[in-house]
Amino acid sequence: MDQQAGDPRTDRRALAAASLTVVLWASAFVSIRSAAAHYDPGALALGRLLTASLALGLVLLVKRVPFPPRGAWPGILASGVLWFGLYMVALNWGEQQVDAGTAAMVVNIGPIVIALLSGWLLKEGFPPMLLAGMGVSFAGAAVVGLSTSKGGSSSVLGVLLCLLAALTYGAGVVAQKPALSYASPIQVTTYGCFTGTLVTLPFAGQLLEQLPQAPLSATLNMVYLGLFPTALAFSTWTYALSRTTAGKMGATTYAVPATVVLIAWIVLGEVPGWLTLLGGAICLAGVAVSRQRPGRPPARAAS
Structure with missing residues (x-):
């Protein structure tokens, strides 16, 4: 089922799906700000995953999607535990301990982890343009992080939690890629989400306790996180991942x-400073570089 990006049309479809993922994952940061003020990290992760699991489970029933084949399960379980489960709890907790700028810089180690692990374990190699683009994008992410950092509000625990989030994110993506050789993107996403929900079930008591006390806006943001940045965005992610390399997909998230x-x-009406805008532009430039194919001859002018 795995389709590599040899066909330009396939690559365009993968890029479109990845772009939707980027927009939805970016919107999650705005929703997390509201929900995290009223839900503990584990409770928020469980509420988000429960919502996503219900939505994805309904899709499975309506489309009558079969059970994933045996060969897909190692990757599904690994990505479910690492990315859907541990990553979401670690990131929610870490962002309570450090400012947003520091969190952004540390978590953006994730795509580098993906490139290194996929190059080694998945035999994708280390394309020079990919590595160059990731270097440029990481520099841009660091500029954004520095420009939005408040300073003095970081803790060792918070940095370690964000580092754990980056490592579990990277390892989860690399584990997900081989599963797509056996199962469809919707199967890999849905059963990975089910696995993450089981991992976060120990926080059910917190969620039940905080749900009646939280304002409606915080709960709606948690539901939004489950439906769009999780159920939809993770589905478009796996669709794109099945059609390109893990390294390229990781680099795309630098947008x-x-x-x-x-x-x-x-x-929110938060006007960014010039340094933040510069960092964002550098991130996008790096993504563009990472998706270039070396050795392509320049287009000939029409005569």
Whole structure:
């Protein structure tokens, strides 16, 4: 089922799906701000995953999607535990301990982890343009992080939690890629989400306790996180991942910091400073570089 990006049409479809993922994941940061003020990290992760599991489970029933084959399960379980489960709890908790700028810089180690692990374990190699683009994008993410950092509000625990989030995110993506050779994107996403929900079930008591006390806006934001940045965005992610390399997909997520800045500007009226805008532009430039194919001859002018 795995389709590599040899066909330009396939690559365009993958890029479109990845772009939707980036926008939805960026919007999640705005929703998390509201929900995290009223839900503990584990409770928020469980509520988000329960919502996503219900939506994706309904899709499975309506489309009568079969059970994933045996060969897909190692990747599904690994990505479910690492990415859907541990990542979401660690990120929610870490962002309570450090400022947003520090969190963004540390978590953006994730795509580098993806490139290294996929190059080694998945035999994708280390394309020079991909590595160069990731280097440029990471520099841009660091600029965005520095420009939005409040300073003095970081803790060792918070940095370690964000680092754990980056590592589990990277490892989860690399585990997901082989599963797509056996199962469809909707199967890999849905059963990975089910697995993450089981991992976060120990926080059910917290969720039941905090649900009646939280304002409606916080709960609606948690539901939004489940339906769109999780159920929909993870589905478009796996669709794109099945059609391109894990390294390229990881590099594409460097567009998230720039998109977060834009959404916060439009939705929250948070006007970014020039340094933030510069960092966002560098991130996008790096993504463009990472998706270039070396050795392509320049287009000939029409005569």
